[in-house]
Amino acid sequence: MSKPELVVVGGGLAGSEAAWQAAERGVKVVLYEMRPRVSTGAHTTDRLAELVCSNSLGSNLPDRAAGVLKNELRRMGSLLLRTAEEVAVPAGGALAVDREQFAERVTNALQSHPNIEIRREEVTAIPEKPAIIATGPLTSPRLSRALEKLTGFEHLYFYDAIAPIVVADSINMDVCFRSSRYGRGGEEGDYINCPMNREEYERFVDALVNAERIELHDFEKPVLEGGHGVRAGKGKFFEGCLPIEVLARRGRDALAFGPLRPVGLTDPRTGKRPYAVVQLRQDNLAGTLYNMVGFQTNLKFGEQKRVFRLIPGLENAEFARFGQMHRNTFIFSPALLLPTLQFRTRPDLFFAGQITGVEGYVGNIATGLLAGWNAARFLQGKQPLVLPRETMLGALCHYITHASEADFQPMKANYGILPPLPRRIRNKRKRYSAYAQRARAALDKFLQTISEP
Numbered sequence: 001m002s003k004p005e006l007v008v009v010g011g012g013l014a015g016s017e018a019a020w021q022a023a024e025r026g027v028k029v030v031l032y033e034m035r036p037r038v039s040t041g042a043h044t045t046d047r048l049a050e051l052v053c054s055n056s057l058g059s060n061l062p063d064r065a066a067g068v069l070k071n072e073l074r075r076m077g078s079l080l081l082r083t084a085e086e087v088a089v090p091a092g093g094a095l096a097v098d099r100e101q102f103a104e105r106v107t108n109a110l111q112s113h114p115n116i117e118i119r120r121e122e123v124t125a126i127p128e129k130p131a132i133i134a135t136g137p138l139t140s141p142r143l144s145r146a147l148e149k150l151t152g153f154e155h156l157y158f159y160d161a162i163a164p165i166v167v168a169d170s171i172n173m174d175v176c177f178r179s180s181r182y183g184r185g186g187e188e189g190d191y192i193n194c195p196m197n198r199e200e201y202e203r204f205v206d207a208l209v210n211a212e213r214i215e216l217h218d219f220e221k222p223v224l225e226g227g228h229g230v231r232a233g234k235g236k237f238f239e240g241c242l243p244i245e246v247l248a249r250r251g252r253d254a255l256a257f258g259p260l261r262p263v264g265l266t267d268p269r270t271g272k273r274p275y276a277v278v279q280l281r282q283d284n285l286a287g288t289l290y291n292m293v294g295f296q297t298n299l300k301f302g303e304q305k306r307v308f309r310l311i312p313g314l315e316n317a318e319f320a321r322f323g324q325m326h327r328n329t330f331i332f333s334p335a336l337l338l339p340t341l342q343f344r345t346r347p348d349l350f351f352a353g354q355i356t357g358v359e360g361y362v363g364n365i366a367t368g369l370l371a372g373w374n375a376a377r378f379l380q381g382k383q384p385l386v387l388p389r390e391t392m393l394g395a396l397c398h399y400i401t402h403a404s405e406a407d408f409q410p411m412k413a414n415y416g417i418l419p420p421l422p423r424r425i426r427n428k429r430k431r432y433s434a435y436a437q438r439a440r441a442a443l444d445k446f447l448q449t450i451s452e453p
Helices: 013-024 065-076 079-086 099-111 141-151 198-210 244-248 301-308 361-379 392-402 428-448
Strands: 005-009 028-032 056-059 094-097 116-119 131-133 156-162 165-167 191-196 276-282 289-292 319-321 324-330 346-351
Touching (some): 005 361, 013 028, 013 116, 013 131, 056 065, 065 361, 065 392, 094 276, 198 301
Parallel strands (some): 028 116
Antiparallel strands (some): 056 094, 276 289
16 A cells, blocks of 8 residues: 655754754654755855854743743654754753754755655646645745636735854854853853943944845735735834844943843953943854854845944854845734645645744644644545643744734744743742743643644
8 A cells, every 4th residue: 555645845953853843753754944945145155954044042941931831842752852852952941053054954854754755846837646845945036926816816925034153163252152042051161251331332323323234125015905915014123133223223221232132141341330331152063163142134245244243252253154044924814724734725735834924943843743743634634733832832833823914923932922820920030930830741642632742
C-alpha cells in the first residue's frame, strides 16, 4: 500500500519542522524550496531553516512565555528545537545558536529522511493535492498572487529588519566588558557590553536620528483597499522588531529605556551602572562573530559603519554583515484559517509559520509542528488536533484564527493571549509560574488522549 503524499512549500523554520513531523508519521513528503534558484534578498545560503535575523530563539527560562512554548515543543518532539539546543551558544537566559551549524544540521536531517524528497523549485500556484504553505515572510511575488486569488484578500505586510554582525577580534575589550544581566549565564558572562556615559549616549543618538536610511520600495499596493487588512502596510513596522533609528526618533531616552537599558549591569572600570549599554551576543560556536542585540536597522551601509563606530568599544569594529530591512508577508488568518491551521474552505490545505501572523522563530517552529501533525492525521483519516487554549501553542493558534479585523497584528508567545487564571495572583513571578504549570498540565493531559507520542 502506497504512503499518503503531502506537499510542503517553503524550507524555512515552519516548513522544515512540518516536513519532518509529517514524515515521521509515515507520510511521503515533497518539500519545495526555491533557493538557490530564486533568491529572497534576505537569505544568504541555500540551506533549509536559515535564520535571517537574530540568532536568538528567545528566553529559555521556564516561567517566561517563550520558555513555556519551548517546553511544549520539547514535549512534542520538535526536530528544530532539539537541533538548536545541540548548537547553542552562550546567551544568558536565552537560547541562541550558531546559525550556520543549525541550518546545516536541519538540512542534513531532512535530506537523509527516507520519507522526504527535497525539490529546489519555485512553486507559483497553490498545489491541488494536500499541502502545507509555509513560505514565510518572503513569499515570492508569483505565489503571493496565487494566494491573493485563493483567499480573496490582498496580502498584509509590515517591514522587518535585521541587526549587524561584528567580528569579535575588532571589539575593544579595554572598553567593553563581559557580563550577563544580574549575573545570569556563564561565569565570565555571556554578553559583551559596550558601556556609554550620558555624553556618549547623546552623541550616538544625535548621529543615529540624522543618519541616511535606505529608501523603502513600494513592494505592494496599500493593504486597506476594499476594507480588508490590519494596521500594517507600506512604511509600517512590527513593534517587536523596530529599526533602532525609528525607535530613537520616539524620544531622547527611548533607547536608554529600551534595547540599551543598563539594568542588571555594572561597568568594572567605574563600579557603577552605565547610562546605557549596547550588548553583543555570540553568533557562532567559534565565538568569532557577535551580533548587535536590538540593532535592527535600515541605515545605509556606510552610515552604519560611521554611526555604530561611535559606540564605545566599537570604534574600529569590522562588520561581517550590515543590518538591512526586508518585507514580511502574512495572510488575514482570522477569516481564513481554523485553529487546526487548515484553510477554512479547503481542509487538505494547511498554513504554518509567519505567513499565518505568528511572530518569532519558536512560534514559527511550533505552528510548523502542529501543521505537520495535522496534515498527517488528515491524510490518515484522523481528526486534526486543536490544542488546549491553556497551552502557549494552543493560545497562539486561537489568537491568529479568532482576532478581530481591528485587532489582528503579528503575535508572538506572551501571557496576554492565555485565558485568565482561576484566581488573581499579584506577584508577577508567581503568576507566570502558575501559567507555566497550567500549560504543562494541559498539554500532558491532552497528549494522553490522542495517538501521538
